[in-house]
Amino acid sequence: MSVEFSFLLVQALSGLASASSLFIIASGLTLVFGVTRIVNFAHGSFYMLGAYVAVTIVPWLLQIERSPTLFFAGVLISACVVGVLGVLMEILLLRRIYKVPELFQLLATFGVVLMVQDAVLKIWGPLDIPGPRAPGLRHGVMILDQRFPAYELFLIAAGPVVLGLLWLLMHKTRFGILLRAATRDRDMVGALGVNQALLFTGTLFLGAFLAGLGGALQIPRVSASAQMDLSIITEAFVVTVIGGMGSIGGAFLAALLIGQLQAFGVLIFPKITLVLVFLLMALVLVVKPWGLLGRPESAAGHTALPEGIMQPRGFAVAEKLLLLLAVLAAASVPIFGDTYTIKVATEVLIFALAAFSLNFLVGNGGIVSFGHAAYFGLGAYASGLLVTKLGMPMEPALIAAPLAGGFFAALFGFFIVRLQGIYLAMLTLAFAQIAYAVCFQWVEVTGGDNGIVGVWPSAWAASRSAYHYIVLVAAMAGILALRHVIYAPFGASLRAARDSAQRAEAIGIDVRTHRWLGFTIAGAAAGLAGGLYAFSKGSIDPTLLGIPLSVDFLAMILLGGMQTVMGPVLGAAAFHSIKDVFMPLTDHWRFLLGASIIALVLIFPRGLGGAYAALRARFSGGAP
Amino acid sequence: MTLLVVENLNKNFGGVVAARNVSFSLAAGEILAMIGPNGAGKSTSFNMVGGQLRPDSGRVLLAGQDITGLPPRAVCRLGVGRSFQVAQTFLSMSVQENLQMALIAHAGRTRDMLARSSALYRDEALALLDQVGMAKVADRPMGALAYGDVKRVELAIALSGAPRLLLMDEPTAGMAPAERAALMRLVAGIARRSAIGVLFTEHDMDAVFAHADRILVLVRGEIIAAGTPEDVRANPEVQRVYLGTSGLRAALRARAAAHG
Amino acid sequence: MAETMLEVEGLRAGYGPAEILFGVSLRLARGEVAALMGRNGAGKSTTLKAMMGLVPPRAGRVRFAGRDITGLAAFRIARLGLGYVPEDRRIFTDLTVVENLEVGRRPAEGRDLWTPERLFEVFPNLASMRHRRAAAMSGGEQQMLAIARTLMGNPEAVLLDEPSEGLAPVILELMADAVLRMKREGIAVLLSEQNFDFAAAVADRAYVIERGEIRYDGSMAALDADPALRAQHLSL
Structure with a gap:
């Protein structure tokens, strides 16, 4: 029995570790959506870039000294680099499409996905690049009778820490308060004299930073590869949708749910873990059409001309x-x-x-x-x-x-x-x-x-x-x-x-x-x-x-x-x-x-x- | 028989009373106006009759049949046409196609995948447009019409099912002053000729007092007065609602004086 | 005549195909309180929104403190010192009282700055609930918070949309106090109002708007003193 219990415990722990990673990424996606109302496909690309930048920077830093400090400094630098790329994307692209129909927004951000894929192949080549393991966290920890990687334990803590830091940012800084206000009512924030453009740029920095952080933190676990963008973006979409788009707390809850579902789903239905995740999403949406902690979208512009087929006419x-x-x-x-x-x-x-x-x-x-x-x-x-x-x-x-x-x-x-x-x-x-x-x-x-x-x-x-x-x-x-x-x-x-x-x-x-x-x-x-x-x-x-x-x-x-x-x-x-x-x-x-x-x-x-x-x-x- | 009977409708939104024991009736050919300040529950009561909202309690009877809580499409099929505060039309279609679409729906042919919709009910659509004076713009795209004309076309759509009851939520809102009187005259004329009952909400008091047979005054979800335009105009309670609270008046003046 | 703070000329606006304003003109002097009265749907809110840049003006001009602000982005107008309190209050319900005030904070030069503490003197009800989420506040408290939030931007003039709507009489008195306090601080106020008594108690000047056009323009005292005039413009 004890073997079984320890096994389940370890399974739950690895579920928590993936939940943490997933939350860090999804929090950025949901934040960006909450403020800009754009569903950013390129969020997965930011994640991938975070990993690639990290597998480039971190080994270089570790050559100086193999210290945990430098490892994590490298991770943070990578996240910042990606954050700056997010700013570029906001200024060059998103700013021009805030008012276009959402289908066009999705497509445009998917265009970024495609461009980044090729850019990554060009810069880093087609081979997967394994990252260095984190100094000081390379060992395993015995939990009951099972060995559990220390880095996974660190990741379990990282999720709540990021949640906590985000909470502090959102509640204790002016920027965070403005973000929360804008998530509720963008126009009113503008009417109070806040320049929305700057706020949106800042939001994209933060969102891309979080995606980059999520990617950079993965390098000891998975190699950086050119396929990681699309696989993560669907999972991140699922987390934000289940949690309620725009809700950071909802994203945390959803990430926990999905982490455990995947960890234990593997045991019961090893073949269909992916399916389970999407079934959960379908189920949640049927019961709560706006996710666990989401709010109804306000109906917009019903007097606007529809974007689509107008009077169909016969052939001349x-x-x-x-x-x-x-x-x-x-x-x-x-x-x-x-x-x-x-x-x-x-x-x-x-x-x-x-x-x-x-x-x-x-x-x-x-x-x-x-x-x-x-x-x-x-x-x-x-x-x-x-x-x-x-x-x-x-x-x-x-x-x-x-x-x-x-x-x-x-x-x-x-x-x-x-x-x-x-x-x-x-x-x-x-x-x-x-x-x-x-x-x-x-x-x-x-x-x-x-x-x-x-x-x-x-x-x-x-x-x-x-x-x-x-x-x-x-x-x-x-x-x-x-x-x-x-x-x-x-x-x-x-x-x-x-x-x-x-x-x-x-x-x-x-x-x-x-x-x-x-x-x-x-x-x-x-x-x-x-x-x-x-x-x-x-x-x-x-x-x-x-x-x-x-x-x-x-x-x-x-x-x-x-x-x-x-x-x-x-x-x-x-x-x-x-x-x-x-x-x-x-x-x-x-x-x-x-x-x-x-x-x-x-x-x-x-x-x-x-x-x-x-x-x-x-x-x-x-x-x- | 009375066309519409509304009995003790109640509706709360998260503890806020939007309608409390709203009861009234409407005869065929009668025009009934519902007035009151913003947030008085006009739209709520209105939407409970039209099926857009389900009442917490109470009943709505149309020609004796209980229609409480039926969805809008079912209410429509029982002979209720309606117009919306912000006119709802099919902007991608021409004026005539809007009417053809409505007629197709009333004929129950919306699942027809064989016929060509543009060839169906052309004459009937033109006749309806003619009734509201819009036949000359039949071929124009809906999106190109002035708002007053859009409202007229919406009226024609509401009439397309040969309704017994017409629900109009602020029929003249958003229209230029000159167009308003004309639209209300048109509605009144059609209602009297075809013995259609009309229930409408309105902020334009000229429209209300010129055309309504009876008026309901709603305040905070309750009907505080009902009667002919003369009765309602003379009602001191109604005067108070529209001109402000006289009790408060003294208090406010005293404060203003104190501030000097 | 006192220095003109706000001036609107021939303003036209609407939503989509719906036209609401058909050429509205009005004027507000420095430190003056004016009431824009009229029924629901007459165009009061749209006038204020179009002035504030929240609804694009289709024609006409809006001048504020000597500058043409027609069609500027709302945040730029706000930064020039024109405050706006919307009709439905639009409080950030997820935020606490002090957080709501923080969103509105905007330092201005050469003026005695509003601080949360000073505002709590004007609105004592708010002082006891600084860390309460706005969603848990009553309508009257939210209205006070909405005004306080705008004052945090240290405006020279404020557009106040239906401040009395849905408020209990006792709260109304506090609201009237607040408007008169703003006047004493030298802030010009343009309020839209349906409650005549409230308007009469605070305003120097009256405008009556009907179907998107100004129908009466004169002193509030004259309108208040003449029941016939009032009945003509405001009663059923």
Whole structure:
């Protein structure tokens, strides 16, 4: 019994250690959100930078003398360096996007994520860099009969110490008091003579400092690697959302919960620890839509023009010709193009369908999904598994793809459409990560990280050209069907609910049910696209459900213009071809992509389709 | 039969009384105004009738049917149209499409994925717009209208379900002075012609006294007076509420004098 | 005529498509108390917000202490010495009394500075609850705190939005004291008010606003002395 108890104790302690680390990072994220109302994707990048800077600075300092003092001095210096980077980000980017819709803010900060990833690879190279262990804390401590690393004990203390210091800062300094006041009512703080711009800059310093500190403190435990940003950011999102966005105390509570859930979840459900975490989040949000200690977001700007599809109009004659040309071009690719061109064209068609289905939600329904790749990926997995595991032919497996996408969209959507604004977006992300985690961890069935190969079309469709025509027909059918729905009463009802849910309810529309149905339809279309993709690639793997692909889809609709009906198709074509052309040419395609996303948000927020619509309006002299 | 009967509605928000034993009734074709200072509970009472808020206790009967606590969409389907303090319309659509959307909803066709919504109920939409004098701007985008016109279109939307009862929360708020009287005349005319009951809150006393058949005065969640415009105007209690407390007056003056 | 502290000319403003102000003009002399009266929705609050830069003015001009402040950011206007107490008080409910005062603190040159201690003399109720969270205070106490918080910025003029709203008579008297104290300290006050008696007790000058336009502009004494005039502008 005593062995068992000591084991459980150690398990609980390591849960506390990870809770501490998680809290330090999440406190910065929640602080920044509380004051600026921006959900900062780049917070994970700050964490990663903290680790990289620390594995550079700390060994150098330790060469002078292997003392704990210098180790921790190095950690703090690293955190400060990252804090300064946060200030740069605020001044150069965030300051310009405080007033843009939150989807654009999320995308812009994700652009920073991409840029930092490449910058890190450029500076520190692709190999993981192990950090030095902390002098004086390298030994183990015997707890009952178990050995427990002293550094972990130190981390357990670090979380509450940071919480305490933050408390002191927030309650005993003018800056902290202003921050707390601004979290409640930014405009009133301004009306009392406080320059909000400076306050926001200071907040970003503090937020990035905490992320950097979290990263720097990790170096004795984990090597600095270029993947640590996205893995930590989802966890930090979960902590802030469960705790209530903007609440530091809530973040601490949530971090404790998650730390223990992970520590003991590993014992009971070793395969699905990630899933447990996201399930907890979904559960908390269903019961408390604003997290444990969060407050309802104030409804803002309901008289503002919606950001999305306006009056959808039919095609003009010239546009019909253009469309015909496009279809002809797509159809003639197998005749004139080489295998590579055909492959790219096939993928463009698939992504066009996926992006179109996303814009059906975002542009037409005002439902900002940050995890649309989940339904794409689940469709791909449904097809892939049926073919490889059950030996089904391609045809029924392709039919299963939209069914799978639609089924999971209905399941997740049931919870998602209950929420609003940023919490809704976060829940779409969480469900996408659940799906990702299952595909990643359920190795026996899904092949885990490696995925499954051998997802090939039936013999008659096996050639690149034949499959291209299948995709052409299926994608076009999907797009045209969705387009038809946009013009149908159902599509108009979704727009109505987006414009004014209050008015929609007052004329008798059941807003929640309509949104749910819309979410399901979009999921089914994305699932079909995923199924098509699986057979085109011949394999499936978890990246098909990942955040980067979700962001790609968002970038496509942003590039195409989310306020246009056909823009996403254009956006998918442009985005995928550009990515395909430039990716092989440069080692820094992420940097370019990130910079382009930011540029899009800043200079060109209405996308290609929007630019075209403006042009068209100018020449026809009508209203835009 | 009485169109609307409200019985003993109560509502508290975290210990603050927003409505206490609010009771009144409204006949078909009658126009009833609800007035009172800010925070008196007008909107609360209003939203309990419209389904936006669920009362803590009390009942709301529409033509004899209990509609207490039904969601707004259900209340709407039973024949209640409403307009909001800040006009709620579909800004991405044209004026006519706003009406078409409302008519599609009333016809129960919002889940229709086959028809083309822009082709549905065009004439009916135009007829409704004509009723509020907005047919000439039918094709313009909603977002391009002046606010007074937006309010008129919202009225047409509220009328699109051929309601028995019209709820209007500050129908003239945010409008230019000249437009206000015209809108209220329009509402009154339509209500009398079609025998629609109208319940409205308003701060513009001209609108209230020119068009209401009866007036309810709410203060701190309670109805302190009800009656014809003449009765209410003559009621000393109401005078006190609008002009301030006379008891306090002496006290305040004495202090002012003391300060010199 | 005394030196002009605040001057508004032809101010127009609104929210989104809704228009609220249709050309408001008013004037406030140094150390003067003026009441802006009118019903709910007449445009009182919007006038004050547009002056303060919280609602962008669409037309017109606002001058404060000889400077054109039209369209400046609210924090810049506040730093020039124009204080603002919002209608719904907008106290930082998570913060204690002294923390709320700290947010408002802003040193000014050449003036006798307000300190929490001096403010506690003016608002004795607050003195006993310095470390209480504002969320746990009554409406009247929050109103006093809102005024005290603004005074911590050492303003030369204060816009006071509906200071009497929802207050018990006994608190109202304290509030009237506070306004008169501000006047004695040389602070000009523009208050929006629906309670005529309160306005009459503190104000030198009266403006009546109706549907976004000024309908009466004259001395408070004249309005107070003439029931017919009052009935014309303020009664049902």
